[in-house]
Amino acid sequence: MARGNRDFARMPNDTGRPLPSVPARQQLLKRHNLSLVLRQIAASRRPSRAQLAARTGLTKATVSTLVDALMDAQLVVESDPERGLIGRPGSPLSLNPQGPAGLGVEINVDYVSCCVVDLTGAVRCRRTIVGDNRLLRPEVVLRRAVRAASLIWRQAEVAGLTVVGLGVGVPGLVDFDGVLHRAPNLLEWQGIPLAEVVADMLGRPLQSVYCDNEANLAALGERWFGRRDNLQDFVLVSGEIGVGAGIVIGGELFRGVRGLGGELGHVTVDPMGPACSCGGRGCLERVAGQEALLEAAGLPAEAGTAVGGPVASVAELVRRALTGEPTTLLALEKAGTALGIALSAFLNVLDLPTVVLGGFYAELAPWLIGPVTGELHDRVVNHPWSPIEVIVSSLGAEASVRGAAGITIRRIIDDPAASFPEVLALTRT
Amino acid sequence: MARGNRDFARMPNDTGRPLPSVPARQQLLKRHNLSLVLRQIAASRRPSRAQLAARTGLTKATVSTLVDALMDAQLVVESDPERGLIGRPGSPLSLNPQGPAGLGVEINVDYVSCCVVDLTGAVRCRRTIVGDNRLLRPEVVLRRAVRAASLIWRQAEVAGLTVVGLGVGVPGLVDFDGVLHRAPNLLEWQGIPLAEVVADMLGRPLQSVYCDNEANLAALGERWFGRRDNLQDFVLVSGEIGVGAGIVIGGELFRGVRGLGGELGHVTVDPMGPACSCGGRGCLERVAGQEALLEAAGLPAEAGTAVGGPVASVAELVRRALTGEPTTLLALEKAGTALGIALSAFLNVLDLPTVVLGGFYAELAPWLIGPVTGELHDRVVNHPWSPIEVIVSSLGAEASVRGAAGITIRRIIDDPAASFPEVLALTRT
Numbered sequence: 001m002a003r004g005n006r007d008f009a010r011m012p013n014d015t016g017r018p019l020p021s022v023p024a025r026q027q028l029l030k031r032h033n034l035s036l037v038l039r040q041i042a043a044s045r046r047p048s049r050a051q052l053a054a055r056t057g058l059t060k061a062t063v064s065t066l067v068d069a070l071m072d073a074q075l076v077v078e079s080d081p082e083r084g085l086i087g088r089p090g091s092p093l094s095l096n097p098q099g100p101a102g103l104g105v106e107i108n109v110d111y112v113s114c115c116v117v118d119l120t121g122a123v124r125c126r127r128t129i130v131g132d133n134r135l136l137r138p139e140v141v142l143r144r145a146v147r148a149a150s151l152i153w154r155q156a157e158v159a160g161l162t163v164v165g166l167g168v169g170v171p172g173l174v175d176f177d178g179v180l181h182r183a184p185n186l187l188e189w190q191g192i193p194l195a196e197v198v199a200d201m202l203g204r205p206l207q208s209v210y211c212d213n214e215a216n217l218a219a220l221g222e223r224w225f226g227r228r229d230n231l232q233d234f235v236l237v238s239g240e241i242g243v244g245a246g247i248v249i250g251g252e253l254f255r256g257v258r259g260l261g262g263e264l265g266h267v268t269v270d271p272m273g274p275a276c277s278c279g280g281r282g283c284l285e286r287v288a289g290q291e292a293l294l295e296a297a298g299l300p301a302e303a304g305t306a307v308g309g310p311v312a313s314v315a316e317l318v319r320r321a322l323t324g325e326p327t328t329l330l331a332l333e334k335a336g337t338a339l340g341i342a343l344s345a346f347l348n349v350l351d352l353p354t355v356v357l358g359g360f361y362a363e364l365a366p367w368l369i370g371p372v373t374g375e376l377h378d379r380v381v382n383h384p385w386s387p388i389e390v391i392v393s394s395l396g397a398e399a400s401v402r403g404a405a406g407i408t409i410r411r412i413i414d415d416p417a418a419s420f421p422e423v424l425a426l427t428r429t
Numbered sequence: 430m431a432r433g434n435r436d437f438a439r440m441p442n443d444t445g446r447p448l449p450s451v452p453a454r455q456q457l458l459k460r461h462n463l464s465l466v467l468r469q470i471a472a473s474r475r476p477s478r479a480q481l482a483a484r485t486g487l488t489k490a491t492v493s494t495l496v497d498a499l500m501d502a503q504l505v506v507e508s509d510p511e512r513g514l515i516g517r518p519g520s521p522l523s524l525n526p527q528g529p530a531g532l533g534v535e536i537n538v539d540y541v542s543c544c545v546v547d548l549t550g551a552v553r554c555r556r557t558i559v560g561d562n563r564l565l566r567p568e569v570v571l572r573r574a575v576r577a578a579s580l581i582w583r584q585a586e587v588a589g590l591t592v593v594g595l596g597v598g599v600p601g602l603v604d605f606d607g608v609l610h611r612a613p614n615l616l617e618w619q620g621i622p623l624a625e626v627v628a629d630m631l632g633r634p635l636q637s638v639y640c641d642n643e644a645n646l647a648a649l650g651e652r653w654f655g656r657r658d659n660l661q662d663f664v665l666v667s668g669e670i671g672v673g674a675g676i677v678i679g680g681e682l683f684r685g686v687r688g689l690g691g692e693l694g695h696v697t698v699d700p701m702g703p704a705c706s707c708g709g710r711g712c713l714e715r716v717a718g719q720e721a722l723l724e725a726a727g728l729p730a731e732a733g734t735a736v737g738g739p740v741a742s743v744a745e746l747v748r749r750a751l752t753g754e755p756t757t758l759l760a761l762e763k764a765g766t767a768l769g770i771a772l773s774a775f776l777n778v779l780d781l782p783t784v785v786l787g788g789f790y791a792e793l794a795p796w797l798i799g800p801v802t803g804e805l806h807d808r809v810v811n812h813p814w815s816p817i818e819v820i821v822s823s824l825g826a827e828a829s830v831r832g833a834a835g836i837t838i839r840r841i842i843d844d845p846a847a848s849f850p851e852v853l854a855l856t857r858t
Contacts, residue, residue, distance in 0.1 A: 173811050181814045233686045245778060249686055256780030257662045257678055260811035263777040268770050268808055271699060278810040280773075341697050344709075345774035348692040349674060351685025379697055381707040382602050382689035385610045 030427055031417040033058060037066045041076060041093050042413050048090025067093060069426035074099040075119065075416055095119040100412060100419075101161040104405025105149050105198055106169040106214055109133055109185045109241035112145045113398075116156040116163060117405040119412065121225050124159055125152035126401075138189050146201040153202070164207045164419070165408025168195040169214040169400045171242045176259040178211035184266070184277045184285075185242050207419055210407045214238060214400040215262055216253055218358050218393075219246025221403030224410065226356075227394035234354035235347075236393065237264060237339065238400065239361035243285045247352070265289065267342040284342040288335040290314070290360055296331035314360050321367050332367040339368065340375025347380045347388060358393035359400075365392040459856055460846040462487060466495045470505055470522050471842050477519025496522060498855035503528040504548065504845055524548040529841060529848075530590040533834025534578050534627055535598040535643055538562055538614045538670035541574045542827075545585040545592060546834040548841065550654050553588055554581035555830075567618050575630040582631070593636045593848070594837030597624040598643040598829045600671045605688040607640035613695070613706045613714075614671050636848055639836045643667060643829040644691055645682055647787050647822075648675025650832030653839065655785075656823035663783035664776075665822065666693060666768065667829065668790035672714045676781070694718065696771040713771040717764040719743070719789055725760035743789050750796050761796040768797065769804020776809045776817060787822035788829075794821040 036056050041047060044055070049067055053060045070076040077096045097118045106113045110133065115126035127148045133141045153163050172183030178196065183189045195211035215238035223231050232251045238244045243265030247254040255261055265285035266278045273282025286292050294300070294313050297320065320328040343355060355372070357365045373390050377383055393399055412419045465485050470476060473484070478496055482489045499505040506525045526547045534543045539562065544555035556577045562570045582592050601612030607625065612618045624640035644667035652660050665675045672694030676683040684690055694714035695707045702711025715721050723729070723742050726749065749757040772784060784801070786794045802819050806812055822828055841848045 173814060175814065182810075184810065247778070256778065256811075258780045258782065258811075258815045260815045261778050261780035263810045266777050266808070266810040267774045269700065271766075271770055280808045280810070337700075341700055342774070345696045345771070346778045348695050349676070349685065349690050349775045350778075351687045351690035353687065379695070379709045381611075381613065381692045381695040381709070382685075382687075385602060385604065386687045386689045 027424070030424060031415070033062065034066055034070065034417050034423055034427065035413075035415050037063060038070055038075060038413050038416050041070075042095055046079065046092035046094050048092060050090050052093070065427055069423045070416065072426050073416065073420045073423045075412065075420070075423075095413075097122065098160045099162065100164040100408070101156055102405040102408025103149060103153060103156075103163045103166045104169070104217075104401045104403070104407075105145055105166065106217070106401040106404055107133070107141060107145055107186075107194075108169075108171055108214060108400075112141065112148060113401045114145065114149045114152055115401050115405050116152050116161065117402065117409060118161055119409055121406065121409060123402065123405075124161060125155040127152050133186060138186075138192070142197065142201060146198060149198070150202060153204070165411065166195055166199055166202070166206050166209045167217065167404030167407035168198050168209075168211040169217040169404045170194055170211065171214045171240060171244060173260045173263070174211050174213050176255070178209070180211065181260070187277075208408060208411060210404075212253075212255070212404075212407075213244055213246070213262055214240070215244025215246040215264075215358075216255060217246070217401075217403035217407070218244075218395075218399035219248050219356075219403070220253055220410075221395055221399035221401075221406060222356055222358065222393055223248055223251065224406045225395060225402050226399070228391065231354065231356075233352055234356050235264075235343070235350075235352055236356040236358045236399070237343070237361060239288070239290065239357075239359035239364075240397070241290050243289050243339075247350070249352075264342055264346075267345055269338045269341045284338055287338040288342075293317070293331055293335050296334060297328045298331075314363055318363055321364075329367065332364060333371050335364075336368040336371030337375055340372040341379065343372065344376055344379035347376065348382070351382055351386050353386065353388060355388060355390045356393050357390065358395075359397050362393045362396035456853070459853060460844070462491065463495055463499065463846055463852055463856065464842075464844050466492060467499055467504065467842050467845050470499075471524055475508065475521035475523050477521060479519050481522070494856055498852045499845065501855050502845065502849045502852045504841065504849070504852075524842075526551065527589045528591065529593040529837070530585055531834040531837025532578060532582060532585075532592045532595045533598070533646075533830045533832070533836075534574055534595065535646070535830040535833055536562070536570060536574055536615075536623075537598075537600055537643060537829075541570065541577060542830045543574065543578045543581055544830050544834050545581050545590065546831065546838060547590055548838055550835065550838060552831065552834075553590060554584040556581050562615060567615075567621070571626065571630060575627060578627070579631060582633070594840065595624055595628055595631070595635050595638045596646065596833030596836035597627055597638075597640040598646040598833045599623055599640065600643045600669060600673060602689045602692070603640050603642050605684070607638070609640065610689070616706075637837060637840060639833075641684070641833075641836075642673055642675070642691055643669070644673025644675040644693075644787075645684060646675070646830075646832035646836070647673075647824075647828035648677050648785075648832070649682055649839075650824055650828035650830075650835060651785055651787065651822055652677050652680065653835045654824060654831050655828070657820065660783065660785075662781055663785050664693075664772070664779075664781055665785040665787045665828070666772070666790060668717070668719065668786075668788035668793075669826070670719050672718050672768075676779070678779075678781075693771055693775075696774055698767045698770045713767055716767040717771075722746070722760055722764050725763060726757045727760075743792055747792055750793075758796065761793060762800050764793075765797040765800030766804055769801040770808065772801065773805055773808035776805065777811070780811055780815050782815065782817060784817060784819045785822050786819065787824075788826050791822045791825035 053063045078091045081091045097120050099119045101118045111130045113128040116124045173181045180192045180194045195209035199209045218238045219236040236246045245262045245264035266283045268282050269284050270282035274286050276283040417424045482492045507520045510520045526549050528548045530547045540559045542557040545553045602610045609621045609623045624638035628638045647667045648665040661680045667673045674691045674693035695712045697711050698713050699711035703715050705712040846853045
């Protein structure tokens with residue numbers, strides 16, 4: 001297994017090299033069209049072959065050949081023809097829910113979570129273990145994560161799925177090779193090719209492994225599985241113990257030029273503010289991170305997670321806010337203001353249309369959305385011409401592990417021939 | 430003439446549509462190869478046809494056909510063969526310095542500047558008019574700019590050049606259509622398709638017009654014409670009366686998702702700081718803009734420009750800093766610190782390797798580079814793994830007008846068939 005990440009296979013495009021030779025172009029064309037058809041099946045509601053031909057611009061004969069290959073490779077299934085209103089009914093096609101699947105693992109500061117999603121994006125198994133991981137050595141946390149992941153992998157197998165890829169999310173700086181360099185809130189985790197380590201500990205063959213920052217994966221989770229359709233350009237703010245940002249531009253994750261971007265939690269909101277674990281001063285995290293917020297509201301910080309429901313302390317915060325308790329409301333107002341200031345700094349520069357409040361901020365959105373929006377209005381100079389919408393994540397703290405599992409699914413759908421080279425042979429006509 | 434910008438023609442790439450038909454693909458291939466050869470001529474030191482064939486992977490016969498077409502279109506010239514050390518010498522090829530040219534116009538707060546660059550990127554004519562444009566109506570400033578531009582256009586013609594495109598830079602929010610929405614320091618300039626207006630006032634035919642924020646054009650100027658080769662990923666901070674940022678990622682300008690990004694001057698550096706003309710509070714511009722800095726140093730603000738040498742007040746600032754005058758040094762330290770705080774906000778998110786100090790900051794770099802670098806070290810959490818270099822613009826305040834003129838040149842070199850469709854016909858073999 002290669003060290004760290006194997007990146008998504010991509011179609012070659014204009015790279016300043018001469019175009020490939022004729023046989024290479026034909027192979028490329030086939031690969032391109034397989035991807036085109038599979039993406040269309042994924043995006044449509046049970047299309048027929050004739051509908052696919054109409055939507056892709058390919059001939060019906062070509063579509064049929066490609067669909068047959070995708071069915072032979074277990075990626076697509078055909079249902080019984082539905083009675084159409086007009087003409088001969090076509091057989092509806094859909095992604096195979098019993099085909100390949102993706103395993104996602106999220107190691108966060110106060111929980112470990114994992115899930116398996118099938119090709120349709122449905123979560124088939126999940127498991128979360130709550131506990132403060134700052135108190136444990138990395139090996140202990142990893143063993144715990146791997147035990148949970150093994151368990152749901154076996155469950156998925158029993159359900160007829162084949163796990164082919166692994167995605168791992170972590171609240172830290174992960175480079176393009178999938179190496180975790182630093183997690184400001186998990187100080188011992190340094191220089192670890194995390195997805196590879198987890199894959200080795202799982203000890204079973206995988207086609208692909210991928211590791212990324214949890215906020216990046218949460219943004220992808222929201223893009224792929226969130227309630228809002230066609231979310232193309234947005235920043236997801238992931239509130240956990242730390243605060244991260246995942247940026248999606250043109251439907252693609254933007255990880256920063258060298259992969260270590262998205263560190264919203266360490267944007268300065270008060271140059272003379274309190275010192276931060278990162279070495280800076282007045283970082284957003286020190287005002288709007290989960291612990292800072294609980295402390296400001298006079299609540300004890302408590303290990304836990306919002307995955308599958310908010311952690312006890314956050315739930316208590318919500319309860320107090322609902323009763324109008326002044327200290328709680330003030331703390332939320334302050335956190336929302338800080339969040340708005342930090343966001344305005346890079347929205348002035350990036351001009352993004354949408355902010356998604358994610359992680360535990362989703363639970364607190366009723367109190368945060370006002371001050372966040374207010375600061376953005378006041379501080380983003382392009383706002384009158386480029387309005388910014390602040391919305392709430394529909395997946396909350398689960399977005400990240402869903403994104404981690406979804407990586408494998410998107411990889412297959414975007415380029416099935418890269419994951420299953422046999423489909424190219426199967427399309428020989 | 431189309432309203433606003435005509436964007437650069439681009440090669441179609443993987444857009445989720447079926448690949449084009451065979452004749453369309455052949456045309457595309459020819460267009461692609463013309464661009465490939467012309468870009469290689471632009472990037473090399475007088476290559477021969479054989480060298481071009483080796484570097485592009487095309488056959489010598491294909492290269493010869495393409496080069497002949499580019500010469501017929503006046504884009505490339507051939508010099509007498511140089512005596513090689515080995516073998517028969519090839520004729521060196523280069524961009525035609527007497528071919529098409531680009532006109533650049535920069536309308537800034539305290540000056541108007543214009544220049545013509547030839548296909549090789551050399552500035553052939555230039556003209557700058559200093560004066561505070563805030564005191565004048567837009568029509569007056571535009572007439573002044575057009576008079577200067579007409580003059581150098583005629584000079585360029587006398588020198589044998591053909592001006593085919595216009596680029597206009599302005600310190601404000603310019604959308605993808607080239608419409609200036611707002612210039613915080615030039616309040617009357619609103620909702621103007623500036624390049625089109627200038628082109629109409631010039632009253633002569635142009636192939637392409639383009640308008641953009643002055644910091645964006647300065648970043649492109651630095652990328653194309655600056656001393657540092659191969660500057661691929663950087664932010665240029667343009668210090669003028671206002672403060673802007675031009676971001677280049679992967680060699681391409683990143684204007685923000687909706688084109689209105691780069692507003693570094695309005696990033697909050699002190700949430701409770703002084704009110705700003707943008708409606709915000711504690712913006713960078715209020716601490717590190719030219720007037721704010723002069724005021725802090727106890728110097729009178731003075732209309733002028735650093736184009737072709739620093740403005741009197743900035744020159745005086747430099748003089749005082751050189752003598753170690755404490756108020757001046759303190760003001761510079763404060764400005765550099767604020768600049769570092771504002772930059773750290775989005776470098777935490779974008780993970781860019783290089784900051785270029787441009788505009789009048791280039792003159793002041795000896796005093797700014799220390800505090801800027803210090804704040805970045807302290808506040809950018811990924812810094813230990815992703816080092817950030819702070820360098821000085823080699824073009825200073827001239828970068829923007831050079832970039833504005835260069836737009837036309839790059840457009841031709843990147844896709845000659847888009848600007849000169851006749852080259853496609855000329856390559857018929």
